[in-house]
Each structure stands twice: as C-alpha cells, then as structure tokens.
Amino acid sequence: MALNRRNFLKLSAGGVGGALCAEQAGAAPREPKKLPSKAVGMLYDSTLCIGCKACMSACKEANGMPPETTGQPTAMWDTPLETSGKTLNIIKLYRNGSADHKDQEINGYAFMKRHCLHCVDPSCVSVCPVSAMTKDPLTGIVEHHADRCIGCRYCVMSCPFGIPKYEYDEAFGQIQKCQFCAHLQAKGQIPACCDVCPTGASLFGAVSDLKQEAQRRLEMQPGKDYEFSRGQLGAGRPGHVAHAPKYLKNVYGLKELGGTQVMYMSAVPFDKLGLPTHVPDFGYPTVSEGIQHMLYKWMLAPAVLLTGLAYVVKKNTDDANHDDHQPAPDKPSRKRKS
Ligand code: SF4
Ligand code: SF4
Ligand code: SF4
Structure with a gap:
C-alpha cells in the first residue's frame, strides 16, 4: 500500500487505537511495593x-x-x-x-x-x-x-x-x-x-x-x-x-x-x-505506573505516528519547492511573454 496522506491517517488511527485497546485489555497494575526490611x-x-x-x-x-x-x-x-x-x-x-x-x-x-x-x-x-x-x-x-x-x-x-x-x-x-x-x-x-x-x-x-x-x-x-x-x-x-x-x-x-x-x-x-x-x-501508583509502563511498551504507535508525520511534512515541502520552480500551466511564463 502506497503511503499517501489518506493511508497514513488510516494507519496512525489503527496503530494508536490498537495500543489503547491493548492497554485496556492488558494494562496490569505493577507489583505493590513491599515494606522495607528495617522499616x-x-x-x-x-x-x-x-x-x-x-x-x-x-x-x-x-x-x-x-x-x-x-x-x-x-x-x-x-x-x-x-x-x-x-x-x-x-x-x-x-x-x-x-x-x-x-x-x-x-x-x-x-x-x-x-x-x-x-x-x-x-x-x-x-x-x-x-x-x-x-x-x-x-x-x-x-x-x-x-x-x-x-x-x-x-x-x-x-x-x-x-x-x-x-x-x-x-x-x-x-x-x-x-x-x-x-x-x-x-x-x-x-x-x-x-x-x-x-x-x-x-x-x-x-x-x-x-x-x-x-x-x-x-x-x-x-x-x-x-x-x-x-x-x-x-x-x-x-x-x-x-x-x-x-x-x-x-x-x-x-x-x-x-x-x-x-x-x-x-x-x-x-x-x-x-x-x-x-x-x-x-497504592494508587500500582495502577498509574502500570498504565505508564504499558504506554511505554506500546511506544511503537507514537513512533509510527511521528515517522508518518515527518514523511507528510517532507513530502509537502518537496512538492512546494517543486511548484516554486515550475511555471503554472494556466499562466504564460514571463520569459515566454517577453
Ligand atoms: S504529646 Fe500530647 S497531644 Fe501529642 S500525641 Fe502525646 S498526648 Fe497527644
Ligand atoms: S516531630 Fe514532626 S517531623 Fe518529627 S516525626 Fe513528629 S511530626 Fe514528623
Ligand atoms: S503520599 Fe502523602 S502521606 Fe504518603 S508518604 Fe507521601 S506525603 Fe506522606
């Protein structure tokens, strides 16, 4: 599948959504902390x-x-x-x-x-x-x-x-x-x-x-x-x-x-x-840290998102540069006019 803007948005939505679903399904609280030995x-x-x-x-x-x-x-x-x-x-x-x-x-x-x-x-x-x-x-x-x-x-x-x-x-x-x-x-x-x-x-x-x-x-x-x-x-x-x-x-x-x-x-x-x-x-940290760890585990989704964003920005910049150096088809160029 070509990675155009539409496909990229579909992929990103799927990746982030997948990570969130996985978090809901599998975000286990971390182990509770134990009383220190000389408490x-x-x-x-x-x-x-x-x-x-x-x-x-x-x-x-x-x-x-x-x-x-x-x-x-x-x-x-x-x-x-x-x-x-x-x-x-x-x-x-x-x-x-x-x-x-x-x-x-x-x-x-x-x-x-x-x-x-x-x-x-x-x-x-x-x-x-x-x-x-x-x-x-x-x-x-x-x-x-x-x-x-x-x-x-x-x-x-x-x-x-x-x-x-x-x-x-x-x-x-x-x-x-x-x-x-x-x-x-x-x-x-x-x-x-x-x-x-x-x-x-x-x-x-x-x-x-x-x-x-x-x-x-x-x-x-x-x-x-x-x-x-x-x-x-x-x-x-x-x-x-x-x-x-x-x-x-x-x-x-x-x-x-x-x-x-x-x-x-x-x-x-x-x-x-x-x-x-x-x-x-x-303790509340067992839950909050469990969710954080799960998000870090699924850092792949934000990574895909960032890579895709970088691709779109680069593609748009290249297109804009290309457009700057080409004469508009419906307008005569100054050179041709002169
Ligand atoms: S010092 Fe007095 S106020 Fe403080 S805990 Fe002891 S009895 Fe209570
Ligand atoms: S004296 Fe004050 S600082 Fe020291 S243990 Fe008691 S409440 Fe805490
Ligand atoms: S969470 Fe509050 S009560 Fe517990 S150790 Fe920290 S400051 Fe003290």
Missing part, C-alpha cells in the same frame, strides 16, 4: 492522646518551624488550623453533640494527630518528576529534598492524605512535610513528637514490632489497667498505665492504600477523625 514507624493511639499538643511544640522546635496564628491572628501562641508550610504536625479535635465523653462517637470527643504517614507505596514519590521525594530503601522514611525540588507541586496534588504543603506566603516557597525527624534518627535519636509524648500516644518503633503491639492492644480487656510504652517501643522507658479502651477492631494503615508506616488506633471511627476509609488496599 521504622509510629503507632498513634487516639485513646491515649490527651490533646496536650506537646508533640506539636516539639516538632516545631526540632524542625526550626515558626509559630503560626492562622486560627486566631491576635493570639499570643501557636494556633494553626491545619498542617502547613510552618506546621508539620497537628492535633485535631473530633467532637459530637454534648461532647461529654472521651473516645465516644456520639456525644463524645477524640483527638487525632495528622502528619505524613510514610506510605509503603507513596504517591508523592511516584509522581515527582525530579526525584525530590524519595523513600529510603531500608527505613522507608519518605523525605523531601528541597535542593532537587522544582516546585511543580505534583506531590501536593497526589497525596491521598493531603500532607505536603507549599509555602505560598514565601517569595521562594518550598514544599514542607514531616520527614519523620530523619535528622534526629541519623544521630540515634527518636522523632521529637514521640520523645515528648507523656502518655505514649505517639510511639516510635520498628513497624513489625508496632504491629505486634497493636495486636496486643486489640486483645486487651476494656476497662482493665495495662501498661503502655512511651517514646520508643521496648526501649525501657517507664510506661504509662491506663484503662484499656474499647478499640475499633482494625488498625488504620495495615492495608489502606498499600499500607502506611504511621498506623492509627482509635475508639472513634477513622473517617470521623479525618482519615480516608473508602480506599483500596493497594
């Missing part, structure tokens, strides 16, 4: 949290963050309403009706701590075009590297938990998010928020140990006294003794979106505390 994490137990916000102050001090008065502009203390370029960690309050009882959904209240969950398969890392977001292959800490960042804010849009924040109020704004106090961990210390928490509501440890601890808590008898570790699980610090609450029977972060290294326990449903609950058991 560190945090267990936040909402039932142990007393809302003292010591963790927020410690976070600011450890990360050199200034106070924020977004909630009350004339306030004389730190009053952020949400995580931001100046606040990497925030304690929020859930309240319902008369809010008489702690850890009760109806007519009760509960606390919730929000910061980066250090996802096992993080969307922010997947979408970053310049690898400014990275996940440590050993510890699993998800870090933002300001020196590589181009400020595109894809990470802000991709995070299912709304965590990375851009400093819109700065002339040369940066992305900010909890880095799990990687700078302290590098010196053998633990994250500042876990270090200061008086009740062990924010508890640091190896993810595998924290999962076992969560299971221990799920098996506790509500109302009975138990000891809860403070700071770092198993590090020997005197514990905090409290009544066991009536926990929800699931731990948030074990499977949500492929798992997170910051996990949550609560007596109030997680959606009431602001966590997305209608989410799949796999």
Whole structure:
C-alpha cells in the first residue's frame, strides 16, 4: 500500500487505537511495593492522646518551624488550623453533640494527630518528576529534598492524605512535610513528637514490632489497667498505665492504600477523625505506573505516528519547492511573454 496522506491517517488511527485497546485489555497494575526490611514507624493511639499538643511544640522546635496564628491572628501562641508550610504536625479535635465523653462517637470527643504517614507505596514519590521525594530503601522514611525540588507541586496534588504543603506566603516557597525527624534518627535519636509524648500516644518503633503491639492492644480487656510504652517501643522507658479502651477492631494503615508506616488506633471511627476509609488496599501508583509502563511498551504507535508525520511534512515541502520552480500551466511564463 502506497503511503499517501489518506493511508497514513488510516494507519496512525489503527496503530494508536490498537495500543489503547491493548492497554485496556492488558494494562496490569505493577507489583505493590513491599515494606522495607528495617522499616521504622509510629503507632498513634487516639485513646491515649490527651490533646496536650506537646508533640506539636516539639516538632516545631526540632524542625526550626515558626509559630503560626492562622486560627486566631491576635493570639499570643501557636494556633494553626491545619498542617502547613510552618506546621508539620497537628492535633485535631473530633467532637459530637454534648461532647461529654472521651473516645465516644456520639456525644463524645477524640483527638487525632495528622502528619505524613510514610506510605509503603507513596504517591508523592511516584509522581515527582525530579526525584525530590524519595523513600529510603531500608527505613522507608519518605523525605523531601528541597535542593532537587522544582516546585511543580505534583506531590501536593497526589497525596491521598493531603500532607505536603507549599509555602505560598514565601517569595521562594518550598514544599514542607514531616520527614519523620530523619535528622534526629541519623544521630540515634527518636522523632521529637514521640520523645515528648507523656502518655505514649505517639510511639516510635520498628513497624513489625508496632504491629505486634497493636495486636496486643486489640486483645486487651476494656476497662482493665495495662501498661503502655512511651517514646520508643521496648526501649525501657517507664510506661504509662491506663484503662484499656474499647478499640475499633482494625488498625488504620495495615492495608489502606498499600499500607502506611504511621498506623492509627482509635475508639472513634477513622473517617470521623479525618482519615480516608473508602480506599483500596493497594497504592494508587500500582495502577498509574502500570498504565505508564504499558504506554511505554506500546511506544511503537507514537513512533509510527511521528515517522508518518515527518514523511507528510517532507513530502509537502518537496512538492512546494517543486511548484516554486515550475511555471503554472494556466499562466504564460514571463520569459515566454517577453
Ligand atoms: S502521606 Fe502523602 S506525603 Fe506522606 S508518604 Fe504518603 S503520599 Fe507521601
Ligand atoms: S516525626 Fe518529627 S517531623 Fe514528623 S511530626 Fe513528629 S516531630 Fe514532626
Ligand atoms: S504529646 Fe502525646 S498526648 Fe500530647 S497531644 Fe501529642 S500525641 Fe497527644
């Protein structure tokens, strides 16, 4: 078949269409990422949290963050309403009706701590075009590297938990998010928020140990006294003794979106505390990267398209050049006229 414009368009449509059909038929999600071998994490137990916000102050001090008065502009203390370029960690309050009882959904209240969950398969890392977001292959800490960042804010849009924040109020704004106090961990210390928490509501440890601890808590008898570790699980610090609450029977972060290294326990449903609950058991990058890989696999179609386009452009250019050097048949040439 001669490759004229009409045939070329037919071929291109067929090639691209074929690639798209193949993608629909065979675009398999890529394998989910696995928890790194030395993954560190945090267990936040909402039932142990007393809302003292010591963790927020410690976070600011450890990360050199200034106070924020977004909630009350004339306030004389730190009053952020949400995580931001100046606040990497925030304690929020859930309240319902008369809010008489702690850890009760109806007519009760509960606390919730929000910061980066250090996802096992993080969307922010997947979408970053310049690898400014990275996940440590050993510890699993998800870090933002300001020196590589181009400020595109894809990470802000991709995070299912709304965590990375851009400093819109700065002339040369940066992305900010909890880095799990990687700078302290590098010196053998633990994250500042876990270090200061008086009740062990924010508890640091190896993810595998924290999962076992969560299971221990799920098996506790509500109302009975138990000891809860403070700071770092198993590090020997005197514990905090409290009544066991009536926990929800699931731990948030074990499977949500492929798992997170910051996990949550609560007596109030997680959606009431602001966590997305209608989410799949796999990270979104398993699907988006699967489709990307399939498109790359079918790069043949765009290649044919480009080759054909180049051919058409070249042919048109040659024809135009040829026309420039030939006299128009219906017009007498100037030479002949003269
Ligand atoms: S919570 Fe958001 S910012 Fe943190 S690792 Fe997951 S996707 Fe990235
Ligand atoms: S781990 Fe560090 S940066 Fe993250 S919330 Fe805790 S204190 Fe803040
Ligand atoms: S320091 Fe502990 S108890 Fe106090 S608000 Fe933070 S997580 Fe809750």
